[in-house]
Amino acid sequence: MDKETTSLLRVESLSIPLPAGLDRTYAVENISYELNAGEILCVVGESGSGKSMTANAIMGLLPSYLKPSGGRIVFRGRDLLAMSEPELERERGRSVAMIFQEPLSALNPLMKVGEQVAEVMLVHGEGDAAARERRVLELLDFVGLPDPASLRHAYPFRLSGGQRQRVMIAMALALEPAMLIADEPTTALDVTTQAQILELIRRIQAAKGMGVMFITHDFGVVADIADRVVVMERGLVVEQGMAADVLNRPQHPYTRRLIAAVPHREDGADRTDAGGETLLEVKQLSKTYRSGGGLFSKARVVKAVDDVSFSLRRGETLGVVGESGSGKSTLGRCLLKLTDVDGGEIRFRGRDIVPLSPGAFRPMRRHVQMIFQDPFSSLNPRQTIGRILTDGPVANGVPLAEAQARARELLGLVGLEPSAFDRYPHEFSGGQRQRVGIARALALDPELLVADESVSALDVSVQAQVLELLQDLQRKLDLAIIFITHDLRVAAQICDRVAVMHRGAIVECGPPAQIFDAPRHAYTRQLIAAIPGLAWNPRQAVV
């Protein structure tokens, strides 16, 4: 048999040139891989690897300034690149469907979800209105959405991220396409929701015998669902093969580097000796948010932080893990007094900072610093790195010359060139900017760092470097760190103790060994079970 009949999709020597003036000539260069019916193919790579670009090329959704310069994309024997727009429109949604990363923005906010699902059938002339309506109910039920009869009349903003992604999947399945392209469909979701969506995709794939092309940056997800894997780096396919082979016996150095960078709990690495004297003690901290309400309607009350108590010693890292809405970020904001609290104590160096006025707390601010999540929006684009690093110290009375000397020293400490001092944030990559963010926090010689999802926006290899940097700095400077994250693998790797937050409360707190090997609380067990790639140990793969 020749290959035409067995493979559903073949990408053959595809090249897509980039407009002139960018850092490389091709978005993807001479790449080839194939997808068979009934299998899940994972395309893995970091940002800028060209993995999404290929998916968009398959769908004919490339922006007008990007045109493939060579190669073919053969789907069921026909070259998609040679098709006209109307021909492609007939294929899209009917035989090839796609779901995207951001469920929050991927649905039309002003159209009811049922209508959006029905539209696929409508534009492909499938069934009459009544038949479509029945099919919508069936689909919403199939993807596990509650109460399809009322949910189909809801606007997207009423649905949670996971529910919206299910709607997207329902939409993609409406006409039972032969191929599904999923572009990072679980990246924006909480870990338990991610596990559910992955399970759903696996179930659908098995039930419908579709070929699924699953684009991801997360090797944990790959370990969970892939039959075969394609690894991409800077527009090239560097390795492909069966999932078990690539995950456990990676051949290409890049694949090895990526797998080595996957956060994972180090065996026997629990530090029991970490920490000196107690630096921070939080007792029964509470914070409640109220919104809306008036004469006629009730206000909405959310207990963001509910009776939270913990302590932290110098040199210790406390991980605060939880899903979105668990109150972990609010807790961080409370500790920096960026928001008022409703009750409890925050004892910093023995002194309760809760009752302090903003003026009385200001001299203490330099001791508690924050590293933010988004390295792009957390640096002022109009200020040089030097200015960013010296602003804080100068405001705290340090002479400018001294602050500048210290800033240059800090740049070295976080692994940046001294020349960075006179440059602007946009000249740096995400990982470099996060280093600037860390240097900025350190410029004030803090004793406590609050890192709120500080590595979440970074690629896995960069993430590993930044984590290493943080650990290194902690050892050198005897810093106490509160590490807020949704990623349990990261917490397991770098924290001395982990606190699990759920609906504003800490449900369980202890060293990683206890949390991960003998979780006591049902919610902790649920979280751990949802970690992607739990059964796969990346440390054994690269020896």
Place this chain on the structure above:
Amino acid sequence: MRPPFRSATAGNEPLKTLDFLFQRLIKAAFVVLGVVILNFLLIHLAPGDPAAVMAGEAGAGDEKFIAQLRAQFGLDQPLWWQLVTYLGNVLTGDLGFSYRNNVPVAELIMERLPATLLLTASAFLFSLLLGVVLGVLAAYKRGTLADSLIMTGALIFYATPLFWVALMAVLVFSIHLDWLPPFDMESIGADYTGWARFADIAYHLILPTVTLGLFFTALYTRLTRASMLEVMSLDFVKTARAKGVPKARIIRRHVLRNAVLPVFTFASIQAGQLVGGAVLTETVFAWPGIGRLMFDALLQRDYPVLLGVFLVTAAVVVTVNLVADLLYRIVDPRIEAAG
């Protein structure tokens, strides 16, 4: 196991709308009150004594007559007392008595208001509809000759002062071409009734409407085009394309409604400015509305008429904004839930 579908705010919306309406009405009342007080004080700060103007026109300049006029209109009282009296009267629906026309101000305004509302509403609808259509067309045909032509036209009318457009329109369409009447709202002495009168008014309405509306048309065209292009780059448009929805339907069903939201917001703010623009248009086209009434009252120092026009204009603007906010809650379901 599936949790039941229930969002945090579901079921609360009608009450929220009630809350919203209640708060907005109170705010609106305060805005109108503030406008009245501010205008009252500003007018009395301005130089010029209405009694002196009236006496001068009557040919009698002697102090006694002027004092008599002052006493007659309450102008000899302290300013704060005049304000209190005025506010008390306004609350009972009495806007005062015109110094010049010897009729109640309320009567004078009610006689003129329909003409202004007709003109501004026509101009508003004309500019909004034409602006959105042209903006959509320009965005849809982005980068083509049609796009360039529309945007150049928009730029020209955006940059040209209203009175100039008005004068040129009269010169070209009335005087040279003799297609349209140059002024007034109805043909004098024709005494049409029914449909004939309607047609006559509509005929007279064309020139002032287009003149007043062109600037705003240009504005809405630019705004709609920009908004359309922005929405076209959003994720859900890509989703629609991935579903195989044809481009024309994507524009119609997905882009348009999302893109007009900011235009709508802007239009509701601009509706107030339109009333201001009407003063100029009404003067040029001799349109018998409150714009011209205000202009005349200003020259004649007819304080009660001026204040009355300000009050009614403020009330119209506040009402338009309130209606727009309520409509917005219908057009965008997310607003209602956010409160």
